[in-house]
Amino acid sequence: MKNATIFLMFQGQANEAIQQYQQWFPDLTVESLMYMDNSQQVAMAVLNLMGLKIMVNDSNIQHHFTFTPSISIFVECESLNEINHLVAHMLKGGKALMPLDNHGFSERFAWIQDRFGVSWKLTYN
Incomplete structure (x- = not known):
């Protein structure tokens, strides 16, 4: 490979x-x-x-599918400011699959599907 x-x-x-x-x-x-x-x-x-x-x-071929949230890009943020900034911008036209919060496994975590349908998991510990 x-x-x-x-x-x-x-x-x-x-x-x-x-x-x-x-x-x-x-x-x-x-x-x-x-x-x-x-x-x-x-x-x-x-x-x-x-x-x-x-x-x-x-794709120059039209498909009857788009992105699915079951696959996402995982981003580890360096600061609270960075994760807050990214989440705020990604939510413009996007949607929160898990809102920015302390979910127990991370001090601050959000799962966002952006306006293009791409799923992002953002974390700050």
């Missing part, structure tokens, strides 16, 4: 999602980004979030 990577397939929102994630995570870098011919749809992009590689594309 050479590698394993998270792959997020969007249906026309990949470019918008990449821009949003860059705002939420200042350390996120775009390692590569290719667009489909004569389009702003993403043929393939590779993001790097603190060493986590995330591949992103727009």
Whole structure:
């Protein structure tokens, strides 16, 4: 096995999602980004979030499914301010699957599905 990577397939929102994630995570870098011919749809992009590689594309085939919250990206925050900031921004157009709170296993934890349908688990201990 050479590698394993998270792959997020969007249906026309990949470019918008990449821009949003860059705002939420200042350390996120775009390692590569290719667009489909004569389009702003993403043929393939590779993001790097603190060493986590995330591949992103727009499917040019319409599917009758989207993201499910059973798979999520887990982020360990460095401060209360950071987790509060991320949760507040992710909730704009998104929804809390578990609201930010002390759930016993973490001092502050939230499970958020963002406006694109991608699920994030955020923790601060």
